[in-house]
Amino acid sequence: MTSLSPSPLPSAPPPAACPGPLVRRTRYQVTALAALILLLPACGCRTRTPFQPPAFPAPAAWRTPSAPGTAPDLAWWEFYRDPTLVRLVRTALDQNQDLLIAAARIEEAQAGYRSRRSALFPEANASAGWTRARSGLTQATGSQFDVLGLLSYEVDLWGRLRRLSDAARAELLSAEETRRALQLSLVSQVASTYFQLHALDAQLDVAHRTLESRSASFELTRIMFDDGEGIVSELDVRQAETQVHAARSSIAGLHRALALTENALSQLLGNPPGSIPRGIALAQQPVPETPPPGLPSELLLRRPDVRAAEQALAAAHANIAAARAAYFPTLSLTAALGLQSTDLDDLFDPGLSRTWRFAPQVAGPIFNAGRIRAGVAATRAREKAALASYSQAIQNAFREVDDALASVAYLRDQLEADVAAAAAERARLELSRLRYQGGVDDYSDVLDAERFLFNAELQAIQTRSDLLTGLAQLYKALGGGWNPPPATGTELPFPSPSSTPPSP
Numbered sequence: 001m002t003s004l005s006p007s008p009l010p011s012a013p014p015p016a017a018c019p020g021p022l023v024r025r026t027r028y029q030v031t032a033l034a035a036l037i038l039l040l041p042a043c044g045c046r047t048r049t050p051f052q053p054p055a056f057p058a059p060a061a062w063r064t065p066s067a068p069g070t071a072p073d074l075a076w077w078e079f080y081r082d083p084t085l086v087r088l089v090r091t092a093l094d095q096n097q098d099l100l101i102a103a104a105r106i107e108e109a110q111a112g113y114r115s116r117r118s119a120l121f122p123e124a125n126a127s128a129g130w131t132r133a134r135s136g137l138t139q140a141t142g143s144q145f146d147v148l149g150l151l152s153y154e155v156d157l158w159g160r161l162r163r164l165s166d167a168a169r170a171e172l173l174s175a176e177e178t179r180r181a182l183q184l185s186l187v188s189q190v191a192s193t194y195f196q197l198h199a200l201d202a203q204l205d206v207a208h209r210t211l212e213s214r215s216a217s218f219e220l221t222r223i224m225f226d227d228g229e230g231i232v233s234e235l236d237v238r239q240a241e242t243q244v245h246a247a248r249s250s251i252a253g254l255h256r257a258l259a260l261t262e263n264a265l266s267q268l269l270g271n272p273p274g275s276i277p278r279g280i281a282l283a284q285q286p287v288p289e290t291p292p293p294g295l296p297s298e299l300l301l302r303r304p305d306v307r308a309a310e311q312a313l314a315a316a317h318a319n320i321a322a323a324r325a326a327y328f329p330t331l332s333l334t335a336a337l338g339l340q341s342t343d344l345d346d347l348f349d350p351g352l353s354r355t356w357r358f359a360p361q362v363a364g365p366i367f368n369a370g371r372i373r374a375g376v377a378a379t380r381a382r383e384k385a386a387l388a389s390y391s392q393a394i395q396n397a398f399r400e401v402d403d404a405l406a407s408v409a410y411l412r413d414q415l416e417a418d419v420a421a422a423a424a425e426r427a428r429l430e431l432s433r434l435r436y437q438g439g440v441d442d443y444s445d446v447l448d449a450e451r452f453l454f455n456a457e458l459q460a461i462q463t464r465s466d467l468l469t470g471l472a473q474l475y476k477a478l479g480g481g482w483n484p485p486p487a488t489g490t491e492l493p494f495p496s497p498s499s500t501p502p503s504p
Contacts, residue, residue, distance in 0.1 A: 079475055207454075412467060
């Protein structure tokens with residue numbers, strides 16, 4: 001779009017005062033021109049076919065058997081029942097740096113959308129200037145004073161501006177959905193890390209109890225060896241001592257894992273490294289019922305990452321149409337209305353200095369060395385990439401749900417077996433101690449029973465933590481919680497995390 005201002009004029013005698021009819025006729029002409037420019041946006045609006053995402057085959061059912069139903073609509077503070085975990089999740093949603101970055105990108109996308117959309121409307125400007133020039137014909141030097149209002153507009157004949165606006169809107173919606181996907185992922189990450197922290201606490205408690213038991217056994221074995229009655233050998237003493245050091249090593253490793261896990265959770269919360277408060281112990285953590293997954297096709301309407309990829313594909317599709325429109329000519333309209341005079345004293349006398357201009361301009365490409373063709377090819381390549389990303393998001397959604405369903409289903413069975421195995425190892429240890437005290441078995445059998453019991457208890461704790469983590473992953477994979485209809489405007493479809501959950 002170009003703005004047209006009157007060209008400088010050489011000095012000349014001021015015109016005689018014009019009667020009122022000329023002023024009124026000029027006013028009518030300018031008013032008609034302004035009305036024409038304001039009405040032309042409606043002429044530039046072309047009918048656009050709504051974007052339809054491509055169809056991808058969905059599995060008829062999940063591989064892992066599951067209860068029928070629809071995906072969960074429980075909010076996370078209803079799905080997780082530990083008040084401490086609720087507070088931690090709320091803190092993360094308020095302070096996590098990745099979410100703050102995503103929020104800033106939404107603001108950037110909103111500004112970009114407003115900027116693109118403003119090109120659909122006329123642009124009004126004002127200018128004031130003074131020009132001094134010399135005429136080559138008359139060799140006269142003169143001045144010109146201007147005070148002008150400029151109105152310019154590009155008629156969107158081929159829909160280029162409209163498609164650019166559509167692309168910016170799709171990019172905004174994609175940014176909003178990306179933020180929502182980050183929020184869901186963050187809730188799952190905080191819950192999973194919290195459960196792992198509790199698992200390490202429980203394993204550390206088992207390790208301390210094991211160390212106490214092994215230390216007592218080692219002390220008893222050493223005393224029996226020192227008595228010199230030959231009941232135990234030095235080999236028994238060294239084996240008992242080895243088990244004590246192994247327990248101490250396990251405790252040190254668990255303390256290290258605790259520190260690293262607390263630091264990881266602190267980063268998710270947006271806090272410096274530090275200790276994390278604990279709530280309900282792992283053994284008492286409520287295990288939610290498996291959320292009913294519903295039909296695979298429903299997943300595409302729920303997952304924010306799928307919707308974000310769909311909006312990115314829509315933006316790429318709109319950009320192709322905008323790039324193709326560069327092949328066609330553009331129509332720009334510019335109007336100028338104001339005051340112009342060669343004498344500053346007469347500048348603000350409407351009867352002497354009123355001026356106006358109206359300049360339509362048509363411009364079209366003739367030769368640009370393939371620049372437009374290259375631009376169209378670039379937008380087509382970006383659409384191919386967006387299509388592949390959309391397909392990948394759908395495939396990833398199906399895989400994550402099926403993985404989570406399988407994990408939850410089999411982890412329940414595994415937890416039951418691990419708890420039973422720990423109970424059996426506990427009974428085995430008691431029998432081994434009795435048989436050793438009765439002289440039936442060697443001390444190595446007692447040591448083996450202690451080692452197997454220790455490993456079995458740690459495994460049962462880890463499996464319980466994995467089950468709770470699997471439920472959190474399934475809840476995330478199904479797009480659970482905060483399930484509004486797809487956004488149709490620029491409003492954020494995600495509720496404010498600081499105001500949504502109830503205060504504990």
